[in-house]
Amino acid sequence: MKKIKIITIIVLVILITMVSFFGVYVHVQNRMENKVRDYDLDMDLQGARYVRLAVNKESKDVIKDADGNEVDTDEEMTDEQLAENGYTKESVPNNTEDSLTVENYEKSKEIIEERLKAQGVDEYEISVNSETGDILVQLPENDSTDNFVSNINTVGKFEIIDADTKEVLMDNGDIKLVNVMYGSSSSTSSGTTVYLNIEFNKQGKEKLANISKTYVESDNTTNTTADTNTATENTSNEASDETETTDNTDTTTNETNTTTESTETTKKEITMKIDDEEIMTTSFDEPIENGKLQLSIGSATTDADSLQDYITQATAMASVLDSGNLPIQYDIESNEYILSDITNTEIEYIALAVGIVLLIGFIVWVIRYKVNGFLSAIAFVGLISLYLLVIRYTNVSVSIQGIVGIIVTILLNYIFINKILSKIKHSEDSKKLENVKEAIKESYKEFFIRLIPICISIIAFCFASWTTISSFGMVMFWGVALIALYNYLITATMLKVKAEK
Amino acid sequence: MKQFIKSKQLKIVLMVLIIIAGIVMIAVKGFNFDLKYQDTQRVELYIQTEFNIADIKQITNEVFGNQKVMIQKVEVFEDSVSITTTSISDEQKSNLVTKINEKYGTELKAEDTQVENIAHTRGRDIIKPYVIPFAIAIIIVLIYLGIKYYKLNTAKVILKSIGIMLLSQILLFSIIAITRIPIGRLTIPMVILVYLFTLFGMTSRFEKNLAKKKLEESKEKKTKK
Numbered sequence: 136m137k138k139i140k141i142i143t144i145i146v147l148v149i150l151i152t153m154v155s156f157f158g159v160y161v162h163v164q165n166r167m168e169n170k171v172r173d174y175d176l177d178m179d180l181q182g183a184r185y186v187r188l189a190v191n192k193e194s195k196d197v198i199k200d201a202d203g204n205e206v207d208t209d210e211e212m213t214d215e216q217l218a219e220n221g222y223t224k225e226s227v228p229n230n231t232e233d234s235l236t237v238e239n240y241e242k243s244k245e246i247i248e249e250r251l252k253a254q255g256v257d258e259y260e261i262s263v264n265s266e267t268g269d270i271l272v273q274l275p276e277n278d279s280t281d282n283f284v285s286n287i288n289t290v291g292k293f294e295i296i297d298a299d300t301k302e303v304l305m306d307n308g309d310i311k312l313v314n315v316m317y318g319s320s321s322s323t324s325s326g327t328t329v330y331l332n333i334e335f336n337k338q339g340k341e342k343l344a345n346i347s348k349t350y351v352e353s354d355n356t357t358n359t360t361a362d363t364n365t366a367t368e369n370t371s372n373e374a375s376d377e378t379e380t381t382d383n384t385d386t387t388t389n390e391t392n393t394t395t396e397s398t399e400t401t402k403k404e405i406t407m408k409i410d411d412e413e414i415m416t417t418s419f420d421e422p423i424e425n426g427k428l429q430l431s432i433g434s435a436t437t438d439a440d441s442l443q444d445y446i447t448q449a450t451a452m453a454s455v456l457d458s459g460n461l462p463i464q465y466d467i468e469s470n471e472y473i474l475s476d477i478t479n480t481e482i483e484y485i486a487l488a489v490g491i492v493l494l495i496g497f498i499v500w501v502i503r504y505k506v507n508g509f510l511s512a513i514a515f516v517g518l519i520s521l522y523l524l525v526i527r528y529t530n531v532s533v534s535i536q537g538i539v540g541i542i543v544t545i546l547l548n549y550i551f552i553n554k555i556l557s558k559i560k561h562s563e564d565s566k567k568l569e570n571v572k573e574a575i576k577e578s579y580k581e582f583f584i585r586l587i588p589i590c591i592s593i594i595a596f597c598f599a600s601w602t603t604i605s606s607f608g609m610v611m612f613w614g615v616a617l618i619a620l621y622n623y624l625i626t627a628t629m630l631k632v633k634a635e636k
Numbered sequence: 637m638k639q640f641i642k643s644k645q646l647k648i649v650l651m652v653l654i655i656i657a658g659i660v661m662i663a664v665k666g667f668n669f670d671l672k673y674q675d676t677q678r679v680e681l682y683i684q685t686e687f688n689i690a691d692i693k694q695i696t697n698e699v700f701g702n703q704k705v706m707i708q709k710v711e712v713f714e715d716s717v718s719i720t721t722t723s724i725s726d727e728q729k730s731n732l733v734t735k736i737n738e739k740y741g742t743e744l745k746a747e748d749t750q751v752e753n754i755a756h757t758r759g760r761d762i763i764k765p766y767v768i769p770f771a772i773a774i775i776i777v778l779i780y781l782g783i784k785y786y787k788l789n790t791a792k793v794i795l796k797s798i799g800i801m802l803l804s805q806i807l808l809f810s811i812i813a814i815t816r817i818p819i820g821r822l823t824i825p826m827v828i829l830v831y832l833f834t835l836f837g838m839t840s841r842f843e844k845n846l847a848k849k850k851l852e853e854s855k856e857k858k859t860k861k
């Protein structure tokens with residue numbers, strides 16, 4: 136019976152090992168497909184999207200009036216038209232010489248960094264060339280990468296202008312923060328609406344209040360009064376008496392004023408622009424005193440995919456506006472996916488090296504602790520196999536730090552099992568079940584008390600937003616959890632069964 | 637006891653020497669940054685077919701000699717290669733293109749191949765994302781150690797822990813500076829490793845001291861009785 140128990144555990148360990156190291160292959164169409172999930176690798180191991188931003192060197196044509204003021208016009212004017220209006224056309228570089236400074240290059244880098252953080256990019260690398268101003272951004276390759284890239288060089292110039300006069304009423308300087316909000320309309324039950332919430336600073340709040348009072352849709356009533364002479368029969372009933380009723384009909388000619396009311400709706404509108412692109416032209420229904428402007432992105436929807444799209448759009452817009460505008464206009468020079476220089480072969484070499492060291496460790500166990508050492512070695516292999524499966528199925532992104540975490544876990548498990556085996560060996564009678572139980576109990580207590588500070592650090596790392604450090608935390612978290620649970624269920628059981636024997 | 641003191645003194649002297657040597661090395665030569673974090677130059681060549689990194693490595697060894705080189709496959713079809721090194725002269729570029737053409741039968745031209753300048757990543761930018769998680773972890777650990785080993789004097793335990801953690805990291809960076817191990821992707825894992833093993837060793841030491849203290853206390857109680 137005891138023999139069967141041990142054999143069952145060994146078979147289970149072999150099974151887990153087979154699944155973990157070789158996979159489970161299923162015939163799909165004309166090929167065999169491994170059904171065991173693959174590792175989720177981070178940027179260092181998988182490769183990254185390299186986005187190279189170069190300082191824009193182009194110029195734009197600006198039309199100026201006789202006083203040298205810029206004329207905002209959408210019309211293409213001929214030279215004759217320009218001359219007629221007294222306008223001149225000048226070619227102005229998108230980035231002035233004065234703006235091309237190291238400070239502005241650095242500021243641009245910081246703004247891009249802020250945008251990436253705001254969009255939830257949890258791993259990136261940015262470097263800036265202080266001579267040319269070129270910026271190289273490395274991003275993890277996934278479904279959202281293109282979305283991040285599309286916003287990376289947006290200048291983020293925000294303006295609210297008078298739709299008619301083009302006077303700038305508000306700009307980036309008035310913004311306090313921009314974020315994304317959701318709201319569901321209960322009255323229409325048409326789903327959830329995504330809002331871009333723009334909160335203005337003190338100065339912006341006052342400006343918005345004034346604008347929202349001025350730029351309203353109003354009914355302007357014009358009174359036209361005409362003097363006309365009309366003959367009106369005025370019939371009045373005078374002095375009615377219960378006993379005597381006299382009908383007194385008096386016909387007079389009165390001068391009457393006829394008033395004609397002509398109602399005209401006039402609209403003062405504002406235009407909201409982001410990067411000189413018109414987002415909307417609207418007027419206000421009521422004054423906004425709270426300094427918050429909420430713009431709906433898309434329409435209300437119940438469809439999860441559409442909602443996610445709107446959220447992504449709004450988040451991108453919020454991140455661009457919230458981080459301020461880029462002092463320099465950049466162009467995306469190149470955008471390509473480059474694989475990691477760490478190849479699979481190199482990772483396999485590391486795995487092989489760890490395997491060889493472990494094998495030596497197992498041999499030492501077998502020599503020192505005989506059957507207990509052999510059983511522990513088998514259980515150890517099972518732990519590693521199960522551990523690698525857990526990492527794959529718990530969405531842990533494996534980074535170089537994660538690999539180090541795996542190695543540390545293996546090392547800690549070796550120290551722990553070695554402690555148990557040593558205590559059993561040095562107990563009065565190593566074949567006595569009570570002694571084995573006591574050795575295991577003591578080892579657990581001693582080992583895990585020493586591990587508490589490490590566990591605290593691991594949990595803190597798990598909550599880090601940076602992938603590489605959270606990867607280490609998660610890998611170690613599952614490792615320590617497995618050391619505690621697996622060894623209690625498998626290794627300790629095997630050692631106890633052997634002692635009973 | 638004398639021997640112990642001697643060995644303890646020896647350890648201290650050794651540590652001080654390593655730290656001084658490390659500081660001198662950093663002041664004179666600075667850290668040796670990995671190619672990934674240095675000012676580099678990069679060329680990208682369209683080979684038009686899948687290739688072996690080892691073959692490219694052989695070519696770059698011939699062209700760039702002792703220069704550090706990073707070879708990466710580009711895009712999903714993996715038919716382009718990105719070669720990054722400290723600097724690429726016109727002659728090296730021309731040689732590289734010729735050798736690639738010879739090996740893969742391509743018709744690449746040196747004059748069409750652009751050399752891209754890549755700026756270095758600053759050390760503080762590498763460290764920045766790790767500062768807050770580490771600070772939080774260390775603060776919680778210190779609070780735990782202070783409470784758990786209050787019998788060993790909370791202030792002493794906390795100060796000792798800070799000292800040991802700092803010392804271990806300073807030692808690590810001194811060794812990195814002296815041995816010229818490149819500061820790169822393996823640096824942070826090394827820092828984490830040293831941090832974890834320092835924690836483990838420190839807690840083991842505190843546990844031993846606590847056990848000793850408890851034993852002494854029980855002995856005192858017995859003698860009083």
